[in-house]
Amino acid sequence: MTIDQRGGIAIAEIVLYFPILILSIFLVVRHGATRKAGWIFFAILSIVRITGGITHVLWEQNPTNTSLQTIFSIMESAGLSPLLMATLAFLSIVGQYTLENHPAMSTRTFRLLHLLGTVAIVLAIIGGTNISSAKSQSDLNTAATLRHAGSLLFLAFFALIAALTAFCWLQRDQILKYRRKLLLAILASLPFLLVRILYSVLSAFAPLPFAFDSAEHMVPVVSNSPLKQFSSTSGSWAIYLVMSVLAEYAVVLIYTFAGVRLPLKQDLADYQKAGMHMRTMSEEALTEHAGARPYDSAYAQPYSQPYSQPYSR
CATH class of the missing domain: 1.20.5 (Single alpha-helices involved in coiled-coils or other helix-helix interfaces)
Structure with missing residues (x-):
């Protein structure tokens, strides 16, 4: 069995995310399985990464199997969404009991942001799927446009999350003790999230390694674009390892450590x-x-008879 560097990274992800899956299940039991609790997204992310790693390794053993390639491409695109959704959920927890009446932290705000994240992941998945199944250059161009739109929406989603985090930091004196510590975990994760988002955007805009000729035959394409290093399938494995895998795992470790340590x-x-x-x-x-005087039973006198002493000057 021959495994290249990308395959080795896929195996490492399988190994690394199994304990995260177990730990996330523990956190779901501890903090709740609702979307608002946030921890359910780590279970989803773990399943996505394990599935993506397995299908990638299988595809390397059978590169003509386009179904496997489609699955691990979808898993690659889908992994970013749970991280951002979890961060959004943690921000809502940070503002519980203290900031939730502010318009910026209202239920409506979080619903709109959740909708934005949902649209982004849908576009990214559809774009990635259609690239793998494209039959013409027109299909390929449409799929690439959807993928571009999804990545830009993820970037906007991150920017709004960062703005909410900054707002919470400015109001930190009002936030409850352990929720302030959760806010610190969010702040610590933002730089890694930004790196992960930037890789996703650059990867979406990287040139594809194939195209279609006038007869709609697939042909390989050699590009001189500097963005080709960010391709999720044919780019630099070192860039992929640092900007995607390690940056993402750093966020996961920060949040899971906070989840285990903080008695919210x-x-x-x-x-x-x-x-x-x-x-x-x-x-x-x-x-x-x-x-x-505030009522005190020690000062209470039982009522016995009317006051009858005559008034005197």
Whole structure:
């Protein structure tokens, strides 16, 4: 069995993402399986990466199998979406109980951003699938356009997530203790996410290694474009390793470490205690403002008989 550098990277991803899959299942059980919790996206990412790695290795053993090539190409495009969706979910957790009434952190804002991410991944998958199944140059051009649009939407999605992160950082004094630490994890992951996004965009705009002639026969194409190094199938394996695989895995490690270490549920207990304390202080302030002593049973006197002493000057 002959494996090239890309195949070796695929095997490494299979090995690396199996423990992440197990750990993400633990985090889903610990924090919840809802989309808002965010951890479910790491289970999805792990499955995507393991599936992509397996199909890539199988394709190297049978390069004429276009179905395998289509599957691992789709998996390559689909892996970015869970990372961004998880980051968006974590931002909503950061603002829980404190910032969620602000328009920038409202449910509507997160729904619109989630819709943007969904459109981006749909375009990227359709574009990648259609490139593999193209029968003419027109089909190829249309598929490439869809792929370009998907990558640019991912870039816009990341920019909006970064803007929300900056907003939360400016309001960090209002954020609950452990959610502030989750915000730090998001901040630490953003540079790696940016590198991963840039690779995705450059890869989408990289020249394809084939085209169709006037008779609609597929022909190989040799390009001198500097972007050819970023091709997800025929580009530099070293660039792919650093900008895609390692950058992505760094984000995964940062988030999973935060998920294991941070007792986010403790924030709710602290918030409820703080709320009860504030209510007590407010009640005392109101009674003092009204000129009355807060009720204390030690000062209560039972009612026995009417006051009958005559008024005297």
